Amino acid sequence: MRYFTAGESHGPQLTAIIEGLPAQLELTAEMINVGLSRRQGGHGRGRRMQIEKDQVVISSGVRHGKTLGSPVTLTVVNDDWKHWTSIMGIEPLGDDVDPADIKRQITRPRPGHADLVGGMKYGHRDLRNVLERSSARETTMRVAIGAVAKQFLRELGIHTVAHVTEIGGVTTNPDTYAGKGTEALRPIIENDPVYCADPEASARMVQAIDDAKGRGDTLGGVVEVIIEGCPPGIGSYVQFDRKMDGKLAGAMMSINAFKGVEFGLGFEMAKKPGSEVHDEIAWNEELGYYRKSNRLGGLEGGMTTGMPIVIRGVMKPIPTLYKPLESVDIDTKEPFVATIERSDPCAVPAASVVAEHVIATEMAKAIMDEFRSDTIDGLKREIEQYRQYVKEF
Numbered sequence: 001m002r003y004f005t006a007g008e009s010h011g012p013q014l015t016a017i018i019e020g021l022p023a024q025l026e027l028t029a030e031m032i033n034v035g036l037s038r039r040q041g042g043h044g045r046g047r048r049m050q051i052e053k054d055q056v057v058i059s060s061g062v063r064h065g066k067t068l069g070s071p072v073t074l075t076v077v078n079d080d081w082k083h084w085t086s087i088m089g090i091e092p093l094g095d096d097v098d099p100a101d102i103k104r105q106i107t108r109p110r111p112g113h114a115d116l117v118g119g120m121k122y123g124h125r126d127l128r129n130v131l132e133r134s135s136a137r138e139t140t141m142r143v144a145i146g147a148v149a150k151q152f153l154r155e156l157g158i159h160t161v162a163h164v165t166e167i168g169g170v171t172t173n174p175d176t177y178a179g180k181g182t183e184a185l186r187p188i189i190e191n192d193p194v195y196c197a198d199p200e201a202s203a204r205m206v207q208a209i210d211d212a213k214g215r216g217d218t219l220g221g222v223v224e225v226i227i228e229g230c231p232p233g234i235g236s237y238v239q240f241d242r243k244m245d246g247k248l249a250g251a252m253m254s255i256n257a258f259k260g261v262e263f264g265l266g267f268e269m270a271k272k273p274g275s276e277v278h279d280e281i282a283w284n285e286e287l288g289y290y291r292k293s294n295r296l297g298g299l300e301g302g303m304t305t306g307m308p309i310v311i312r313g314v315m316k317p318i319p320t321l322y323k324p325l326e327s328v329d330i331d332t333k334e335p336f337v338a339t340i341e342r343s344d345p346c347a348v349p350a351a352s353v354v355a356e357h358v359i360a361t362e363m364a365k366a367i368m369d370e371f372r373s374d375t376i377d378g379l380k381r382e383i384e385q386y387r388q389y390v391k392e393f
């Protein structure tokens, strides 16, 4: 499976093309819209999310609610486009228009955003040309693709969920949700204002976001994605670029503003001896092989172990500040405070939805590489056979 996304933040629309999906997979726009509307929510989002009502249009690869095996094209219209048609015009400027007269030009790059380096790299003196694609508006399509991947994984008995574990230094107490499966966690997270599984921490996170907003500041945090039901042996130790932990970490790090990744106990492992890190192996008739704990987060030797995969990513605070940091105007080279663009004070809850979907996409891709069939039923049969084999191994 491969895929692309395209589209500018304030352009007419966003597009994704997914190629390599099996045929006969049930797929509707409604399945994708659920993920899109969750991504738009979460306490801390800015005014743009009140303008957009992200709804996907499927324009190829699906007929009567089932995939055909041909490329699937997804589009989401930017409702904000109507306010930007002249600024974001696609046709060349007429001879009578001075490019300097185009409104909303950006010449004061925001520290922490792609503005300055993107401008240098692509020769854009209006840094809007960078912002338009570096914006996390693009994550709309990664959620749309991930929603298709999640539907594919569900058919194979693999379930994913994501929740927020930290915002601005407020952390969840894992005892409040440890051991709950993805199905029990889902309604708690979905009904929480910051998509968090610990209600007490959630209330303090909401307060921290409001306080930061009041100060013209922004907050980052940590999100956790859990995948249950994945068979052992996805990924491989035999070549560096086939390691599943490397692929999942890369997917997490590809999300705008994500700066670190850990699995299971993660960076805590540095503080512990091996006897408190590795997971003892056991076997019984019902489960086959399993681990008595899951401190490694479901991966050994670059392969899934069959235990739940637990991966966390850290998101830095949003770079656009209403009380902006110092910058330099690229036209005058004079020091100035950075441009203030409409912005989110905290997008960690939304980013947890993005994380769940990009991780699901990577997992779906790996499964399609591992098992070969052009129909979803063929894949189901292959995986069932393999699950039986590893149980008895």
Ligand SMILES: Cc1cc2nc3c(=O)[nH]c(=O)nc-3n(C[C@H](O)[C@H](O)[C@H](O)COP(=O)(O)O)c2cc1C
Residues within 6 Å of the ligand: 046, 112, 113, 114, 134, 135, 136, 139, 255, 256, 257, 258, 316, 318, 319, 320, 342, 343, 344, 345, 347, 350, 351, 354
């Ligand atoms: C869901 C989501 C929403 C975001 N919203 C904003 C925003 O409103 N303003 C902003 O400056 N950055 C926002 N960001 C972060 C920037 O997109 C990101 O910092 C920028 O693309 C630079 O990339 P880097 O942080 O990975 O270096 C958001 C990120 C995500 C995942």
Ligand SMILES: C=C(O[C@@H]1CC(C(=O)O)=C[C@@H](OP(=O)(O)O)[C@H]1O)C(=O)O
Residues within 6 Å of the ligand: 009, 046, 047, 048, 049, 134, 135, 136, 137, 138, 140, 256, 341, 342, 343, 344
């Ligand atoms: C549009 C989205 O997020 C945007 C991500 C973003 C950024 O710089 O990353 C900046 C803001 O864009 P705008 O200036 O248009 O409000 C966010 O709203 C979205 O998540 O759909």
